[in-house]
Amino acid sequence: MSQRHLLALFNNFDEAEAVIKELRETSIKGFNFDDLVLKSPIEHHEVEDVLGQRSANVQWFTLVGSILGGLLGFFLISGAQANFYSQMKGGKPIVPLPANFVLTYEMFILGGVFISVLGFLVCAGLPAKRSPLYSAKVQEDQIAILVKGDDSAVAALKAVFTKHQALEIQEEAGK
Amino acid sequence: MGKDIREDISWAKINTDVLKSLESPRPLYWVIVGVALLMFLGGVSLEAYQYRQGMGVANLNNPHVWGLFIATFIFWIGMSHSGTLLSAILHLMHADWRKPIYRFAEAMTTFSLMTAGLFVMVHLGRLWQFYYSLPYPNERGLWPNFQSPLLWDAMAIFTYLSSSVIFLFIGMIPDLAICRDHLHPGWRKKLYTVLALGWEGTDRQWRNFRVTYLTVACYLIPLAVSVHSIVASDFAMSQQPGWHVTSFPPYFVAGALYSGCAAIITLFIILRYVFKFEEYMTLPILKKTARLTFAIAMVWTYLNAIEFASVWYSHDQASKDVLIQKATGPYAFAWWGMIICGSVVPLALAFKKVQTNIPMLFSVSLLLNLGMWLERWMIVAPTFSHGYYPWTWDHDQWPSFVQWGMVFASFGWFTLLFMIFCKVFPSVSMYEVKEMVYHRSLASKMGGKGGH
Numbered sequence: 001m002s003q004r005h006l007l008a009l010f011n012n013f014d015e016a017e018a019v020i021k022e023l024r025e026t027s028i029k030g031f032n033f034d035d036l037v038l039k040s041p042i043e044h045h046e047v048e049d050v051l052g053q054r055s056a057n058v059q060w061f062t063l064v065g066s067i068l069g070g071l072l073g074f075f076l077i078s079g080a081q082a083n084f085y086s087q088m089k090g091g092k093p094i095v096p097l098p099a100n101f102v103l104t105y106e107m108f109i110l111g112g113v114f115i116s117v118l119g120f121l122v123c124a125g126l127p128a129k130r131s132p133l134y135s136a137k138v139q140e141d142q143i144a145i146l147v148k149g150d151d152s153a154v155a156a157l158k159a160v161f162t163k164h165q166a167l168e169i170q171e172e173a174g175k
Numbered sequence: 176m177g178k179d180i181r182e183d184i185s186w187a188k189i190n191t192d193v194l195k196s197l198e199s200p201r202p203l204y205w206v207i208v209g210v211a212l213l214m215f216l217g218g219v220s221l222e223a224y225q226y227r228q229g230m231g232v233a234n235l236n237n238p239h240v241w242g243l244f245i246a247t248f249i250f251w252i253g254m255s256h257s258g259t260l261l262s263a264i265l266h267l268m269h270a271d272w273r274k275p276i277y278r279f280a281e282a283m284t285t286f287s288l289m290t291a292g293l294f295v296m297v298h299l300g301r302l303w304q305f306y307y308s309l310p311y312p313n314e315r316g317l318w319p320n321f322q323s324p325l326l327w328d329a330m331a332i333f334t335y336l337s338s339s340v341i342f343l344f345i346g347m348i349p350d351l352a353i354c355r356d357h358l359h360p361g362w363r364k365k366l367y368t369v370l371a372l373g374w375e376g377t378d379r380q381w382r383n384f385r386v387t388y389l390t391v392a393c394y395l396i397p398l399a400v401s402v403h404s405i406v407a408s409d410f411a412m413s414q415q416p417g418w419h420v421t422s423f424p425p426y427f428v429a430g431a432l433y434s435g436c437a438a439i440i441t442l443f444i445i446l447r448y449v450f451k452f453e454e455y456m457t458l459p460i461l462k463k464t465a466r467l468t469f470a471i472a473m474v475w476t477y478l479n480a481i482e483f484a485s486v487w488y489s490h491d492q493a494s495k496d497v498l499i500q501k502a503t504g505p506y507a508f509a510w511w512g513m514i515i516c517g518s519v520v521p522l523a524l525a526f527k528k529v530q531t532n533i534p535m536l537f538s539v540s541l542l543l544n545l546g547m548w549l550e551r552w553m554i555v556a557p558t559f560s561h562g563y564y565p566w567t568w569d570h571d572q573w574p575s576f577v578q579w580g581m582v583f584a585s586f587g588w589f590t591l592l593f594m595i596f597c598k599v600f601p602s603v604s605m606y607e608v609k610e611m612v613y614h615r616s617l618a619s620k621m622g623g624k625g626g627h
Contacts, residue, residue: 037377037378037379038377038378039375039376039377039378040376040378040381041186041349041376041606041609042606042609042610042613043381043384043385043606043610044381047378048378048382051378054378054379054382056382056383056385056386058383058386058387058390059386059390062390076310077310077321080310080312080318080321081318081321083316083318096322099321099322100321102327102331102401102405103321103326103327103330105401106327106330106331106334106398106401107330107334109334109338109394109397109398109401110333110334110337110338112390112394113334113337113338113341113342113391113394114337114341116387116390116391116394117341117345117387117391119383119387120345120383120384120386120387121372123379123383124379124380124383124384125379125380126372126373126374126380127372127373128372128373128374128375129373130373130375131375134375136356136357138375138376139190139349139352139353139356139357139376140186140187140190140353140356140357141185141186141187146377
């Protein structure tokens, strides 16, 4: 059975939240709640309560990036210092730990920041092509709910949107 | 006192007002850009002259091997700390008043670091040997000295610059999407389309955006402190009189935050007028920034006194002689100028009338900037003019017009970059202002006092 995308625009978060709550509580055949996407001009923490716990895993990228950055920094410096034939040591320690801490620390930060950005792109799905349905109003002052459902679910979904005073409903054939 | 941002301002109006700044600034904008360009071109000519004739034309010679170039390098590094303060530290403290002004402070961080980096090359003279400061072995397999603060400096500045650019860019993505969706087709729209990375404001994007922004903010704070501590180590880890002081790193960090805050006030007032941001860059925000500057000025004054006391009671006669020479010798005018501009003038910020009087605040901020530049010069120059040995005593050497010209030109270069940025990218964060207005209006509805 073919699936369709529906995008409904709302005036404020209260209306959008009410729609999400209703869609969550009502079981509509041919519609999976996990496919629901909320689009908004600002971040809205309260929506997480109604959407349910959805994960953000950037911090794991940060942890791995920092550790790798620090290790890379330390071993790069120590490797260069341990090159006996080129460096005069004069009785000083071959790998001086206190002095090497500074550069290791800088590389720790650098690795953490760079890999966090990579993690952000991966976790947020960016760069992305434009969604099948999109409204520039979302970047201004309206809240959008994008859902995907079978042909049989479309009428029920539209009814929920209309009940909660959707400003506009866009419809397109999905994949 | 002027009003704060209205809680009932519509989100569409916020978009319209900020996007307008990308198209039609006041004519003063073009005057500023023109003057900055001329100043920068003057600096390019002087650099070409120095490159052709040799470092002698800068009058950087023994014992004065570090002059205005290094002093100004420290000044610009210091300036960069304000962006981190406003963006990262105040972000973690949930100070919502920072939201309309943090974007330009972040841009200031990036461009002042770029300006500082130029001075390293100008000071080197031999531009083709710049790579000596990078962790890269030469043709004989010799690596740079990893135990030298100068190498730490190069690495710290690279880390800070790249992290600041990333922080600035990440924070701008939602606004770039607004620009993409609301500007007419043309090169700008293409640019924003590429840079917005397909942002649509989905819950998944916002969730990961929040974590990333917070994470990078948390990393930037210790990084900013480490950068200026390392710059302080360039001095404190040497054996020169007047520099071998334990309190140098915190003293440098406080000075950096101080000069950055003063520069934020200067640029705040300029941007507010040039881009007609009176409704967003409000007087209550200016007042809070002035209070913050006052507090940091007092910390700096205290650390300055600590530094003098450390030298005075250190039983190091050479360091003591340098201090006496600063106060009474040929640099006395600059040293006392530093004390007056850095410690006495900011006392004016304690008065409410000054905190919201724009012309007066603008003048005070310029004097504070002057004081902080003099501070850096007074750290560098007097020590070289009065070293441990009498043969290093040279009180009469004076920076040549090439050095002065380069310092002057650096302000042109910074202003040029900054003004171009503000014309191409939104200098007020639209989505953060919307968030601020939204949360304040929610708090008002619930009978609270708002989130500030």
